[in-house]
Amino acid sequence: MKKDKRARLERAGWKVGTVRELLGLSRAEEALVELKLILSRGLRERRTRRRLTQAQLARLLKSSQSRVAKMEAGDPSVSIDLLIRSLLAMGTTQRELAQVIAHKTR
Amino acid sequence: MKKDKRARLERAGWKVGTVRELLGLSRAEEALVELKLILSRGLRERRTRRRLTQAQLARLLKSSQSRVAKMEAGDPSVSIDLLIRSLLAMGTTQRELAQVIAHKTR
DNA sequence: TGACTTCATGTCAGACCTGACATACATTGT
DNA sequence: ACAATGTATGTCAGGTCTGACATGAAGTCA
Numbered sequence: 602m603k604k605d606k607r608a609r610l611e612r613a614g615w616k617v618g619t620v621r622e623l624l625g626l627s628r629a630e631e632a633l634v635e636l637k638l639i640l641s642r643g644l645r646e647r648r649t650r651r652r653l654t655q656a657q658l659a660r661l662l663k664s665s666q667s668r669v670a671k672m673e674a675g676d677p678s679v680s681i682d683l684l685i686r687s688l689l690a691m692g693t694t695q696r697e698l699a700q701v702i703a704h705k706t707r
Numbered sequence: 708m709k710k711d712k713r714a715r716l717e718r719a720g721w722k723v724g725t726v727r728e729l730l731g732l733s734r735a736e737e738a739l740v741e742l743k744l745i746l747s748r749g750l751r752e753r754r755t756r757r758r759l760t761q762a763q764l765a766r767l768l769k770s771s772q773s774r775v776a777k778m779e780a781g782d783p784s785v786s787i788d789l790l791i792r793s794l795l796a797m798g799t800t801q802r803e804l805a806q807v808i809a810h811k812t813r
Numbered sequence: 814t815g816a817c818t819t820c821a822t823g824t825c826a827g828a829c830c831t832g833a834c835a836t837a838c839a840t841t842g843t
Numbered sequence: 844a845c846a847a848t849g850t851a852t853g854t855c856a857g858g859t860c861t862g863a864c865a866t867g868a869a870g871t872c873a
Contacts, residue, residue, distance in 0.1 A: 628795075628798075629792070629795040629796045629798075632795045632800070632801055633791070633792060633795055635801065636791070636795075636801065636804075654818085654819060654820085655819075655820060655821095656818095656819080656820090659862090663862090664861080664862060664863095665861090665862050665863055665864085666819085666820080666821095666863095667820095667821080667822075667823090667862080667863075667864080667865095668861065668862060668863085669820090670820060670821055670822080671821085671822085673820090674820095674821075674822090676822090678859085678860065678861080679860080679861090680786070680788050680859085680860060680861090681787065681788045681791055682786050682787045682788045682860085683860080683861075685739070685742070685787055686735070686739060689735040689738045689739055689742075690735045692734075692735075694738070695738055695741065695742060695808060695809070696809055698742075698808055699805045699806070699808040699809035700805070700809075702801060702804055702805040702808060703801070703802055703805035703806075703809075760848085760849060760850085761849070761850065761851095762848095762849075762850095765832090769832085770831080770832060770833095771831090771832050771833055771834085772833095772849085772850080772851095773832080773833075773834080773835095773850090773851080773852075773853090774831070774832060774833085775850095776850060776851055776852080777851085777852085779850090780850095780851075780852090782852090784829090784830065784831080785830080785831090786829085786830060786831090786860095788830090788860095789830080789831075
């Protein structure tokens with residue numbers, strides 16, 4: 602949000618904050634959610650780039666289609682652990698993983 | 708290992724491989740173990756740099772001293788999830804996290 | 814339309830992880 | 844030696860995550 606717009610809104614009596622503040626998430630919690638989002642995107646990207654279906658990837662990962670879908674959707678029932686293990690199982694290197702994490706949501 | 712040393716050993720009848728091959732770990736499994744190691748080191752570094760005891764950090768993380776010890780030891784009972792959540796809770800940014808991961812074990 | 818393919822969502826038993834506790838070990842100071 | 848402080852390790856009840864299954868939704872093709 603631009604500075605001037607914020608100022609205008611605040612003059613008008615609005616309490617302007619981030620989504621994080623609205624939902625009452627701590628900085629760390631927010632970072633965790635974002636991290637998960639980034640990893641799930643990375644996973645989907647890598648799968649589609651290889652033209653695999655979720656079912657095919659599931660076989661590769663010894664998981665199930667539904668879990669792959671949930672991973673890519675950033676479902677709350679999916680841990681960062683699983684996302685990272687899946688990326689690694691797809692051949693992602695540690696360096697690439699770091700790059701994925703470094704790229705923030707824009 | 709230097710190339711020439713490897714060659715010498717192999718001439719002498721040794722099958723030279725990596726730890727991974729010895730233990731029968733897949734590339735992905737190895738990467739996972741290494742990742743965990745790196746994160747646990749990162750955690751300990753950040754704690755000692757702040758001159759906190761494990762018990763103090765535990766309070767901060769709403770965990771226990773024994774779990775912190777296990778985190779720093781890379782204990783099998785500790786998930787990558789917990790390590791990352793702990794780092795984030797200590798104020799580590801996403802970018803810093805990426806840097807930690809990018810630094811390979813030397 | 815119906816058959817087929819791909820992805821999404823709900824549920825659940827069993828596997829796995831977590832905080833807490835007890836206790837052991839190591840180091841330092843007296 | 845003893846006490847104090849910090850760290851390591853084993854155990855376990857309760858909580859979370861996972862693969863699998865069922866089913867739905869959306870798209871494609873004939």
